[in-house]
Amino acid sequence: MTIAKIISDRDAGQVVSCDVTTPVSHAVSILAGKRIGALPVMQNGKVVGIVSERDIIYRLADKGSTCLDLPVGEIMTSPAITVESSTHIDDALALMTRRRFRHFPVVDNGQLVAFISIGDLVKNKIDEVEHEAAALRDYIQTA
Secondary structure: OEHHHHHOOOOHHHOOOEEOOOEHHHHHHHHHHHOOOEEEEEEOOEEEEEEEHHHHHHHHHHHHHHHHHOEHHHOOEOOOOOEOOOOEHHHHHHHHHHHOOOEEEEEEOOEEEEEEEHHHHHHHHHHHHHHHHHHHHHHHHHO
């Protein structure tokens, strides 16, 4: 199964993101207000990085509150590791595990189409396992 299944009901225009020039303090407000852990960072319509809670915490520890006035472009993780909607869910999970991050911009033909988290992928895997278990129970009961 591919990421396309997870994002099929999402509107690409509804992806919450910020620009490289967005002040970190504003990114913090977006993260808190939306109760999310990361944002794709855009420049000229392209994903150039990701800013996460971790990025902000590490910079706060390093620079103090002055980092809140910096543009997101100075603290983001860049370049962003992206996937395409055709990427298999297991491959995306393996990459997240190997690289130790929790969010992916989904980019098709150079355009951001979705932003997914490890929670999205894990939920899908749990649903898949539950479906297989139900099918096995039905098979056993009818055999």
